[in-house]
Amino acid sequence: RPGAQQWVPESADDVDALRAAAPACRGCELWEPATQVVFSAGNPHAAVALVGEQPGDQEDRRGIPFVGPAGQLLQRALEEAGLARDQVYVTNAVKHFRFTPRGTRRIHATPEAAHITACKPWLAQELRLVDPRVVVLLGATAAKALLGPAIRIGKDRGHPIERETTRGTKTFFVTTHPSAVLRTPEDARDAAYAALVDDLRVVASLLS
Ligand code: URA
Ligand code: SF4
Structure with missing residues (x-):
């Protein structure tokens, strides 16, 4: 696994240039069984960047992040929190x-630390170019990718975390992944969704 670095154009001066280069990436083995690379969506000059885990089944088929069930839940939560689509940039760690075939179905498989490390040059370059004020980390994969392995959603979610970056001090913000809300047992799902909306309201308040 060489990592993505050699496929990331260092001279890229916008996200579109990164998006155009991404299909060629062979930085780890995940490209091979997948349909296509799924890069980012949204406003490349947004004040808020949201980072998920990896594309899901529908995202893989359509080539667009957050268009499946988790993406629809996220979109609803963003609207309830007062964050408009054009205020955010969305991408994945x-x-x-990554999936396991089971009959005709493809079952989501959590990426390993090595996949996150291999793919990180894309994310690092995106965040350098977008230069958002707040980076929202949806779930443990994104949080570990950018804040390190000690991050725990339970204790670290819901409050701003300041870190030094190549673009100066940035505000990071950890919350749950929308897929985790969908997986929550039904009697607790509304509360899990409300907690996500509450966290996103805090993010919105950081912008004013
Ligand atoms: N889950 C993610 O983390 N990202 C997507 O793009 C879709 C589902
Ligand atoms: Fe490259 Fe990331 Fe795809 Fe691996 S997952 S091939 S590093 S784009």
Whole structure:
């Protein structure tokens, strides 16, 4: 696994240039069984960047992040929190869908630390170019990718975390992944969703 670095154009001066280069990436083995690379969506000059885990089944088929069930839940939560679509940039820590085939279905498989590390040059370059005020980390994969392995959603979610970056001090913000809300047992799901909306309201308040 060489990592993505050699496929990331260092001279890229916008996200579109990164997006155009991403299909050629062979930085880890995940490209091969996947349909296509799934890069980012949204406003490349947004004040808020949201980082998910990896594309899901529908994202892999369509080539667009957050268009499946988790993406729809996220979109609803963003609207309830007062964050408009054009205020956010959305991307993933890992750009190819990792799955286990089971009959005709493809079952989501959590990316390993090595996949996150391999794919990180894309994310680092995106964040350098977008230069958002707040980076929202949706779930443990994104949080570990950018804040290190000690991060725990339970204790670290819901409050701003300042870190030094190549673009100066940035505000990071950890919350749950929308897929985790969907997986929550039904009797607790509304509360899990409300907690996500509450966290996103805090993010919105950081912008004013
Ligand atoms: N889950 C993610 O983390 N990202 C997507 O793009 C879709 C589902
Ligand atoms: Fe490259 Fe990331 Fe895809 Fe691996 S997952 S091939 S590093 S884009």
